[in-house]
Amino acid sequence: MRSFDYFYAEHQPYIGKIDSMTDNISLPTYYFGHVISVLKQSGIGIEKWLASQRLDLAKLLEADARVSVQQFDGLIKTVIGTRGFEDLGLSVGKRLEIAHHGDFGLAILNSATLRQVLDFHVKFLPIRVPLIKLNYDIDGSQVLVTLTDEHWQGSLHRAVIEAVMIAIVNMLHVIKFQDNSQLLIDVVKFDYAKPNYEQKYQYIKAAKLEFDKPNCSLLFSKQFIDKPLASADDFSFQRAVLNCQKELDSYLHQNLSTRYRVIRLLKQDDGIGLSLDDIAQQLHISKRSLHRSLEREGTSFKLLLQKIKIDRAVTLLQHGKTVTEVADLLNYSDCANFTRAFKTWFGVAPKEWIARNRVTNATK
Structure with a gap:
C-alpha cells in the first residue's frame, strides 16, 4: 500500500522546484x-x-x-x-x-x-x-x-x-x-x-x-494579554518599529529570494487567498516585475500557490477535516474542483488518499 510519502516523492519533480528556500538566507x-x-x-x-x-x-x-x-x-x-x-x-x-x-x-x-x-x-x-x-x-x-x-x-x-x-x-x-x-x-x-x-x-x-x-x-x-504595561511609551515604540521595519525591508530585499518572500506571505493565515496583484503590492513591486523575478528563479506564482495548497490540504486531511471542509478552506469553488486538483497532485482522489494513508499509518 502506497503512503503519502510515496505520492509526495512521485510528484517531486513538480514539488521539488520550490522546496529549497534557505540558499540565499x-x-x-x-x-x-x-x-x-x-x-x-x-x-x-x-x-x-x-x-x-x-x-x-x-x-x-x-x-x-x-x-x-x-x-x-x-x-x-x-x-x-x-x-x-x-x-x-x-x-x-x-x-x-x-x-x-x-x-x-x-x-x-x-x-x-x-x-x-x-x-x-x-x-x-x-x-x-x-x-x-x-x-x-x-x-x-x-x-x-x-x-x-x-x-x-x-x-x-x-x-x-x-x-x-x-x-x-x-x-x-x-x-x-x-x-x-x-x-x-x-x-x-x-x-x-x-x-x-x-x-x-x-x-x-x-x-x-x-x-x-x-x-x-x-x-x-x-x-x-491586554493588561496595560508599566513601561509603555507609544512614541518610543513607534520609533523602534520604524527602525525594525527598515531592517526588515533591507533584509527581505537583500537576503531572501523573491520566491521565499512570496511563500512567507502565502503561508500567513489568510495568505492562500492572496492574488498575484496582492503579493506584488505587499512586496512594493509591480506585478510584471514580480512575475519576471519568479521566472528568473525558475518558478511562478501559480506553482508556489499550488505548493502551499498541497501542504495545507495534506495537513488538514491528516487532522480529520472532510474533503468538503478542505475544499472550502482552500478557496475552491466546489468540492469537485478540489478533487480534480488533488488527483493532479497525487494521482488519486482525496478519499482514496485518506484511506490509503490511514492503512499505512496503522501498519507502522
Whole structure:
C-alpha cells in the first residue's frame, strides 16, 4: 500500500522546484558574542572555530554583519558534534536579555500590552532569527504561543529552539504590568525528546515543562494579554518599529529570494487567498516585475500557490477535516474542483488518499 510519502516523492519533480528556500538566507550576528562567550569559558579556540567557516571576529563586529545559514550550521555542528557541547542553545539562551536585542528589544520594552508584544514578534522575529516563525492564538482562557522551525533539524533544531524559547520566556518575565501583577507561564512544551541535561531546563520559569509534544509552545492565561504595561511609551515604540521595519525591508530585499518572500506571505493565515496583484503590492513591486523575478528563479506564482495548497490540504486531511471542509478552506469553488486538483497532485482522489494513508499509518 502506497503512503503519502510515496505520492509526495512521485510528484517531486513538480514539488521539488520550490522546496529549497534557505540558499540565499543569512543570519544577523547580534547573538554571536554570547555564543563566543560561552565557548571561551569552555576553552574552545574561537579564531580556529570561526576560520573553519572563513570568518573572523573582525568581520562579525562590522556594522550589519551577517553570516550565511550554511556558515552558521557548520559552526554550531562543530561545537555540538565534535566538542559534545549538547546544551549550547540552553547556555546561550540564558545569557540573552532584552537589552541585547537592539531596536527589537526597545520596541518590546515600550509596548502597550502583551498583545502588542506578540504581534510585534509575529512580524519582526525574522530580523533576529529568520528561520523561526512565531504565532499565537487565544484558545478559550489561554494564550498559546507557538514557535515553528523552518529549517533546522536534529541537534541544531534543539539548540536553536532552546535559545529562542528561553529568550522569549526571559523577555516575558521582564515585562512589568501597571497593576504590578506578575505573568505566570503555565507550561512550556518542546517537540523533541527530553535531553540528558534536563535538570538545566529548570532555569526556564514556567510551572510545567513538557517534552515530545507536537510543537514548541508556551501557554499563559488570557487575563494578561491586554493588561496595560508599566513601561509603555507609544512614541518610543513607534520609533523602534520604524527602525525594525527598515531592517526588515533591507533584509527581505537583500537576503531572501523573491520566491521565499512570496511563500512567507502565502503561508500567513489568510495568505492562500492572496492574488498575484496582492503579493506584488505587499512586496512594493509591480506585478510584471514580480512575475519576471519568479521566472528568473525558475518558478511562478501559480506553482508556489499550488505548493502551499498541497501542504495545507495534506495537513488538514491528516487532522480529520472532510474533503468538503478542505475544499472550502482552500478557496475552491466546489468540492469537485478540489478533487480534480488533488488527483493532479497525487494521482488519486482525496478519499482514496485518506484511506490509503490511514492503512499505512496503522501498519507502522
